Amino acid sequence: MxxxxxxxxxxxxxxxxxxxxxxxxxxxxxxxxxYEKIMNEVVGGQRSIRDGVGxxxxxxxxxxxxxxxxxxxNTAGIREGFSDFxxxxxxxxxxxxxxSGGIDFFLKPLLAPFDIAEDHIFCNGAxxxxxxxxxxxxxxxxxxxxxxxxxxxxxxxxxxxxxxxxRILIGDSLTDFEGAKIADLVYSRSVLTDKCVELGVxxxxxxxxxxxxxxxxxxxxxxxx
Ligand SMILES: [Mg+2]
Ligand SMILES: [Zn+2]
Numbered sequence: 001m002x003x004x005x006x007x008x009x010x011x012x013x014x015x016x017x018x019x020x021x022x023x024x025x026x027x028x029x030x031x032x033x034x035y036e037k038i039m040n041e042v043v044g045g046q047r048s049i050r051d052g053v054g055x056x057x058x059x060x061x062x063x064x065x066x067x068x069x070x071x072x073x074n075t076a077g078i079r080e081g082f083s084d085f086x087x088x089x090x091x092x093x094x095x096x097x098x099x100s101g102g103i104d105f106f107l108k109p110l111l112a113p114f115d116i117a118e119d120h121i122f123c124n125g126a127x128x129x130x131x132x133x134x135x136x137x138x139x140x141x142x143x144x145x146x147x148x149x150x151x152x153x154x155x156x157x158x159x160x161x162x163x164x165x166x167r168i169l170i171g172d173s174l175t176d177f178e179g180a181k182i183a184d185l186v187y188s189r190s191v192l193t194d195k196c197v198e199l200g201v202x203x204x205x206x207x208x209x210x211x212x213x214x215x216x217x218x219x220x221x222x223x224x225x
Pocket of ligand 1: 014172
């Protein structure tokens with residue numbers, strides 16, 4: 001890792017900080033009619049993430065908000081080693097951002113126990129004032145991204161110049177594909193690992209945050225092998 005550049009971390013939420021993807025879990029559990037087709041089209045690349053996530057949540061009544069939050073709070077687990085990893089990055093003053101394609105109403109309660117500043121969390125919002133849930137896209141793609149991400153990770157990453165920063169992405173899936181292409185280093189799991197292999201992107205596979213601690217700790221000189 002270049003000594004002249006500041007490492008900066010962009011960490012996915014669903015399936016990365018949490019053990020599994022909460023949007024997938026919510027849809028499977030509440031199972032609104034028609035969600036499966038939309039989800040398959042997103043996974044298959046025939047539909048953008050923004051369009052697909054928006055349409056799937058629009059199938060759920062706003063009145064189910066609390067039930068959804070309770071379900072996620074009771075079922076989502078935090079990946080092993082996450083709090084230790086956060087402690088490491090805080091100790092070494094490494095900027096840490098959560099960059100998530102998830103939605104604030106279930107993401108923020110899950111992250112509440114952790115020491116992460118509000119302005120270091122990028123995710124989508126939701127409006128419950130109508131009959132059905134409407135996703136609010138507060139961080140859309142800039143002019144450099146044509147992916148229709150919803151929450152655009154590359155737009156966030158571009159705010160930090162590659163001349164100055166060593167941009168590190170941690171992720172697992174679809175919402176990380178575009179960010180992985182411009183990151184200097186990717187910690188990957190699940191289908192993101194396959195995508196990195198396909199793209200020829202430099203990546204280090206992980207299972208728990210302890211795996212990331214041992215690799216990243218050596219890179220920043222916090223841990224000696
Ligand atoms: Mg994910
Ligand atoms: Zn984008």
